[in-house]
Amino acid sequence: xxxxxxxxxxxxxxxxxxxxxxxxxxxxxxxxxxxxxxxxxxxxxxxxxxxxxxxxxxxxxxxxxxxxxxxxxxxxxxxxxxxxxxxxxxxxxxxxxxxxxxxxxxxxxxxxxxxxxxxxxxxxxxxxxxxxxxxxxxxxxxxxxxxxxxxxxxxxxxxxxxxxxxxxxxxxxxxxxxxxxxxxxxxxxxxxxxxxxxxxxxxxxxxxxxxxxxxxxxxxxxxxxxxxxxxxxxxxxxxxxxxxxxxxxxxxxxxxxxxxxxxxxxxxxxxxxxxxxxxxxxxxxxxxxxxxxxxxxxxxxxxxxxxxxxxxxxxxxxxxxxxxxxxxxxxxxxxxxxxxxxxxxxxxxxxx
Amino acid sequence: xxxxxxxxxxxxxxxxxxxxxxxxxxxxxxxxxxxxxxxxxxxxxxxxxxxxxxxxxxxxxxxxxxxxxxxxxxxxxxxxxxxxxxxxxxxxxxxxxxxxxxxxxxxxxxxxxxxxxxxxxxxxxxxxxxxxxxxxxxxxxxxxxxxxxxxxxxxxxxxxxxxxxxxxxxxxxxxxxxxxxxxxxxxxxxxxxxxxxxxxxxxxxxxxxxxxxxxxxxxxxxxxxxxxxxxxxxxxxxxxxxxxxxxxxxxxxxxxxxxxxxxxxxxxxxxxxxxxxxxxxxxxxxxxxxxxxxxxxxxxxxxxxxxxxxxxxxxxxxxxxxxxxxxxxxxxxxxxxxxxxxxxxxxxxxxx
DNA sequence: GGGTAGCACTCACCTGAATAGAGTGCTAAG
DNA sequence: CTTAGCACTCTATTCAGGTGAGTGCTACCC
Numbered sequence: 001x002x003x004x005x006x007x008x009x010x011x012x013x014x015x016x017x018x019x020x021x022x023x024x025x026x027x028x029x030x031x032x033x034x035x036x037x038x039x040x041x042x043x044x045x046x047x048x049x050x051x052x053x054x055x056x057x058x059x060x061x062x063x064x065x066x067x068x069x070x071x072x073x074x075x076x077x078x079x080x081x082x083x084x085x086x087x088x089x090x091x092x093x094x095x096x097x098x099x100x101x102x103x104x105x106x107x108x109x110x111x112x113x114x115x116x117x118x119x120x121x122x123x124x125x126x127x128x129x130x131x132x133x134x135x136x137x138x139x140x141x142x143x144x145x146x147x148x149x150x151x152x153x154x155x156x157x158x159x160x161x162x163x164x165x166x167x168x169x170x171x172x173x174x175x176x177x178x179x180x181x182x183x184x185x186x187x188x189x190x191x192x193x194x195x196x197x198x199x200x201x202x203x204x205x206x207x208x209x210x211x212x213x214x215x216x217x218x219x220x221x222x223x224x225x226x227x228x229x230x231x232x233x234x235x236x237x238x239x240x241x242x243x244x245x246x247x248x249x250x251x252x253x254x255x256x257x258x259x260x261x262x263x264x265x266x267x268x269x270x271x272x273x274x275x276x277x278x279x280x281x282x283x284x285x286x287x288x289x290x291x292x293x294x295x296x297x298x299x300x301x302x303x304x305x306x307x308x309x310x311x312x313x314x315x316x317x318x319x320x321x322x323x324x325x326x327x328x329x330x331x332x333x334x335x336x337x338x339x340x341x342x343x344x345x346x347x348x349x350x351x352x
Numbered sequence: 353x354x355x356x357x358x359x360x361x362x363x364x365x366x367x368x369x370x371x372x373x374x375x376x377x378x379x380x381x382x383x384x385x386x387x388x389x390x391x392x393x394x395x396x397x398x399x400x401x402x403x404x405x406x407x408x409x410x411x412x413x414x415x416x417x418x419x420x421x422x423x424x425x426x427x428x429x430x431x432x433x434x435x436x437x438x439x440x441x442x443x444x445x446x447x448x449x450x451x452x453x454x455x456x457x458x459x460x461x462x463x464x465x466x467x468x469x470x471x472x473x474x475x476x477x478x479x480x481x482x483x484x485x486x487x488x489x490x491x492x493x494x495x496x497x498x499x500x501x502x503x504x505x506x507x508x509x510x511x512x513x514x515x516x517x518x519x520x521x522x523x524x525x526x527x528x529x530x531x532x533x534x535x536x537x538x539x540x541x542x543x544x545x546x547x548x549x550x551x552x553x554x555x556x557x558x559x560x561x562x563x564x565x566x567x568x569x570x571x572x573x574x575x576x577x578x579x580x581x582x583x584x585x586x587x588x589x590x591x592x593x594x595x596x597x598x599x600x601x602x603x604x605x606x607x608x609x610x611x612x613x614x615x616x617x618x619x620x621x622x623x624x625x626x627x628x629x630x631x632x633x634x635x636x637x638x639x640x641x642x643x644x645x646x647x648x649x650x651x652x653x654x655x656x657x658x659x660x661x662x663x664x665x666x667x668x669x670x671x672x673x674x675x676x677x678x679x680x681x682x683x684x685x686x687x688x689x690x691x692x693x694x695x696x697x698x699x700x701x702x703x704x
Numbered sequence: 705g706g707g708t709a710g711c712a713c714t715c716a717c718c719t720g721a722a723t724a725g726a727g728t729g730c731t732a733a734g
Numbered sequence: 735c736t737t738a739g740c741a742c743t744c745t746a747t748t749c750a751g752g753t754g755a756g757t758g759c760t761a762c763c764c
Binding site for chain 3: 402403404405406409423424425426427
């Protein structure tokens with residue numbers, strides 16, 4: 001699933017059925033209680049019918065393989081990032097969501113309203129039902145088709161450029177021109193752009209315009225240039241996300257270290273690292289899971305990130321996911337992220 | 353300054369010069385170190401030339417007046433909210449900012465760009481130089497003058513309404529109409545609105561339109577109605593703020609209680625309480641300070657909030673301020689908030 | 705009467721020792 | 735291979751004693 005962990009199936013093979021069951025029990029138990037789990041507990045409460053001593057032997061094997069570790073000599077065992085990885089990859093039984101739940105979610109994520117609002121709703125929804133932090137990248141469309149351009153003269157040398165793309169998104173910006181334009185000049189420029197390029201995507205529009213300019217040897221209209229700049233700049237800027245439920249993270253004991261928490265929150269504000277992580281999932285198809293140090297970012301050392309790309313009209317346009325402690329309920333979180341990605345795609349499709 | 357504390361000047365009178373100096377020393381010292389300050393420290397390090405025993409006597413008086421309290425019998429004294437209040441109201445010597453600093457700030461808060469960007473910059477600036485959380489309300493203009501309305505037909509029954517107000521703010525929304533409108537209908541409607549109401553503020557526009565409708569007994573154009581709704585809704589919605597540097601708060605020992613911190617952050621997200629508090633400062637002229645429980649919101653019990661209204665073109669349009677532990681450097685924070693409010697007003701005035 | 709020295713007292717905090725409890729590794733026997 | 739038994743390790747808790755900071759009170763002095 002994840003290239004950096006291609007060796008792990010081999011590790012699973014190294015574990016016999018019994019060891020796998022044991023690991024599974026330990027991980028599930030630790031996820032539930034947050035307490036190191038000892039041999040006696042396993043012996044008593046797992047379906048394995050073995051004495052504590054035997055459990056200890058197997059535990060020692062697991063520890064040697066780096067799947068569990070003990071905080072100190074006389075504590076039970078705690079899963080390591082690798083342990084979680086094996087668990088997630090081959091031991092986890094995902095509980096699919098009931099239809100009722102799915103339709104509840106769909107209901108909450110009603111389409112309509114601006115893209116930004118829908119995205120925010122998805123993020124809030126993720127954080128609410130998982131009790132973790134939800135994160136949703138703003139969709140970045142590959143082909144931004146211009147539908148309509150409009151120039152509106154304001155005072156002096158300021159012109160408002162309005163650009164409608166993809167039938168629904170509206171961008172506007174005020175530009176400062178080097179000379180005043182008359183009303184009719186503005187209309188003319190807009191009419192020209194609309195006629196020549198309506199429906200074509202922005203890169204094409206740009207190409208076309210430059211070509212045209214060369215052909216006619218005419219210095220390009222400053223207005224049009226500005227409109228283009230704005231459009232391309234805007235599609236490049238779209239590396240952004242909406243975060244929700246950060247405060248949920250403060251409820252987890254493993255996050256109670258204020259300093260660590262601060263660094264995590266600062267990473268959220270900085271956005272760069274998180275964005276980079278999400279980007280990695282953009283072209284992986286399906287759920288992607290980063291456990292603990294796997295993410296490569298120190299601030300996420302004790303966190304797991306579960307992501308899924310979402311698509312509109314068959315094209316992947318963004319990634320969403322949740323961020324929480326490594327000790328999270330993967331069996332619930334995974335299907336939730338999965339379904340939400342699909343629902344978000346659908347909601348964006350029929351937006352407005 | 354604050355109506356609920358009108359009785360406090362009387363309390364200041366009840367303190368002789370010496371007691372005032374003592375209180376001042378205790379507060380300043382506690383702000384500096386965060387440690388309860390004991391009689392010996394005061395005796396040794398304050399300009400008061402008194403023995404510890406005498407200091408203790410005076411301290412006991414201050415405690416009786418509710419200005420200081422001790423965490424336990426053998427700790428030093430710590431200022432109470434009332435103590436800070438007296439300190440701030442009559443003992444504080446505010447250090448005005450040097451001209452260099454002011455021009456630095458002005459430089460950082462360069463005008464230009466959208467309102468939202470300037471506001472965000474102000475908030476970030478506040479939080480950065482105070483190491484507290486900065487908060488800036490979005491400006492709400494009393495008179496939102498319509499400059500230009502434009503209707504743009506999209507597919508089917510969807511129409512994009514574009515409204516330019518105040519020479520620079522652009523609002524747009526897509527509305528669903530009950531029937532398709534032709535291009536010329538749209539132009540006609542826009543032309544009518546522009547001609548009749550351009551430059552008038554929105555409430556006037558609304559009035560005028562409704563009157564007109566009655567006079568001509570004509571059912572009002574659904575488009576125009578929608579445009580109006582949008583405009584008024586939008587000016588009502590403007591109860592919003594931009595927060596920055598929340599993570600700064602995690603550096604203060606008194607905030608290290610994760611649970612309290614969580615509640616505070618949730619209040620930030622909820623926005624309602626904070627907004628209500630800021631509103632109270634909207635029509636107070638000048639700096640307003642809420643210390644500890646004075647704010648009336650439990651989550652702010654150990655916080656102080658320093659606010660100042662800011663104005664564009666002579667009209668107060670918003671409030672900004674900082675939020676931090678009661679133990680903050682009021683002497684620095686107050687002038688910073690004050691100056692920033694003025695700079696923000698100026699930057700918004702010449703925006704674009 | 706205000707200021708001060710002295711003193712007994714309180715309380716938080718640190719230290720070290722003792723103890724209980726959980727869990728381990730190892731070994732030897734089944 | 736499994737398991738019972740045992741010695742061992744380490745944490746957490748408790749308790750006692752000691753220390754230091756700071757207080758309130760009282761008696762004394764100017």
